[in-house]
Amino acid sequence: MAILPHFLAIPFPVQGHVNPLMQFSQILTKYGCKVTFLHTEFSHKRSNTDDYQNDKIKVVTLPDGLESKDDRSDIKKVMLSIKSTMPNKLSKLIEDINALEVDNNNKINCIVVTFNMGWALEVGHKLGIKGALLCPASATSLACAVCIPRLIEDEIIDSEGNPTKQQEIQISPDIPMIDTTNLPWHGADKIFFDYIVQEMQTINLAEWWLCNTSYNLEPGSISISPKFLPIGPLIENNNNNKSSFWKEDTTCIDWLDKQAPRSVIYVSFGSLAVIDQNQFNELALGLDLLNKPFLWIVRPNNDNIVSYEYPDEFLGTQGKIVGWAPQKKILNHPAIACFISHCGWNSTIEGVHAGVPFICWPFLTDQFLNKSYICDVWKNGLALEKDENGFISKEEIKRKVEQVLDDDDIKEMCLKIKEMTINNMVEGGQSSNNLQKFISWVN
CATH class of the missing domain: 3.40.50.2000 (Glycogen Phosphorylase B;)
Structure with a gap:
């Protein structure tokens, strides 16, 4: 034997x-x-x-x-x-x-x-x-x-x-x-x-x-x-990720099924990156400003508690917010238009494999390096720039998302790299x- x-x-x-x-x-x-x-x-x-x-x-x-x-x-x-x-x-x-x-x-x-x-x-x-x-x-x-x-x-x-x-x-x-x-x-x-x-x-x-x-x-x-x-x-391509540390909310897939093709902004910063409350507020208001459907992953902490408060003026009427979700399924869903990402390597490789354009928002360690590959080498995304106070403003979020969605060269590169990678x-x-x-x- x-x-x-x-x-x-x-x-x-x-x-x-x-x-x-x-x-x-x-x-x-x-x-x-x-x-x-x-x-x-x-x-x-x-x-x-x-x-x-x-x-x-x-x-x-x-x-x-x-x-x-x-x-x-x-x-x-x-x-x-x-x-x-x-x-x-x-x-x-x-x-x-x-x-x-x-x-x-x-x-x-x-x-x-x-x-x-x-x-x-x-x-x-x-x-x-x-x-x-x-x-x-x-x-x-x-x-x-x-x-x-x-x-x-x-x-x-x-x-x-x-x-x-x-x-x-x-x-x-x-x-x-x-x-x-x-x-x-x-x-x-x-x-x-x-x-x-x-x-x-x-x-x-x-x-x-x-x-x-x-x-x-x-x-x-x-x-x-x-x-x-x-x-x-x-x-x-598992049906669900059984090695996840948080329970995945699969209702977001049903929600995506009801959205138009390439219409949804997907936002996720992975399992470790932490955003402060003021920057969280700016992101929430930026998503409102876009006036497009969005799927936003707001991760709970290890005790399963979400420690953020949404700003009073945040409407969020166009979006769905969940604690954790099956990312590979989301990125491969036809409704996804672009990915606002922390550029962790797992997310980067999953986004590349799915052919999705990136909006880069790195936080720590290797994420800055991955961002430079996305923006300068593969050219399948754009980076968000901080203002003079070190913040990414709601206007900058709106501007870069709209720029990516209108950029045919970026979309073409996404599909080209996807095909090469799958091969x-x-x-x-x-x-x-x-x-x-x-x-x-x-x-």
Whole structure:
């Protein structure tokens, strides 16, 4: 009987890491692989991944080392707790899983982690298990991190990751110019930056750095190291997303069904970005000003409470507001006209795959880099500009949305990039071939 590869998938416990790794796990099972998916106990309680349990994907858990009352939106706190708690427990878990696999010889033979979980590759390495990284950000973000030692040596950034001066740099001849204030660790403190440097050394244990991208989207970044392997876009068309940390409100799909084609403005800032109340008010009034149907995701916090108040003058009569929603379904709906996005990589790749024009509103980390790809390289969207007070005004929101909706060149680019990206995933496409190459390597 043929031995199937058995993967242990370990995401960092935030939505933007869990989703792509779960999608990758589902794709692996279509190739006959077996996957054990490791959640922290806290994340597992929040998600519905038990619904995925079948003979190909099994969900297991370990504690993250924090108390139930601890604030898990403090990413640094979660990272440090996991790193001090989970490594010893993981060795035991792998032993227990493998002990059950003696009869059919399906022991774990590859660990796939997302960024911040590189320590698990060290555990696997000691046990003689192969390892790979699934990068939840863009290949360009990872390429920037690869170049940190050189950037310090060339005095472009200091030892804490801060630019020595604002300038545009090119980390490789085929990568677009990058503003040094837009490097992915933008705004991080020294502890976080040191953690990234350490993590880059640890993930070198991975034979492959799998990227949720395609060669045509980021050719220069893919070329920066032989470890890079583009296998995206990882778009699984599930009926619903059972790895979501918030309950998805599917009534918005029924609402979209009643709207005219390409008429709805979709607004979502992902699972981590936080907007302040004054800026929230300006966005609400900007949507009113547009006088077009809109679908706005106003995310609750971890306790399922929405902490925003709508301005008194906000009408919202043309729109629908929900707490969380099935984004891939929304972006592929014929009613969607454009996407006001924080430009997180998952949202970016989903929007590109759906052929939807972007209005870019980045908040943190790699989102500024993704915005520059959308606006300057792929040319499938426009950026919102802040005023002299650091705010994005309601007038600016109205202006940019109307500009995108009237721009035939942007619409044409959206469709062109969509077609190129989808062609990578079909049988015989480059991403599809890379995925099969990776599975063969594990075997």
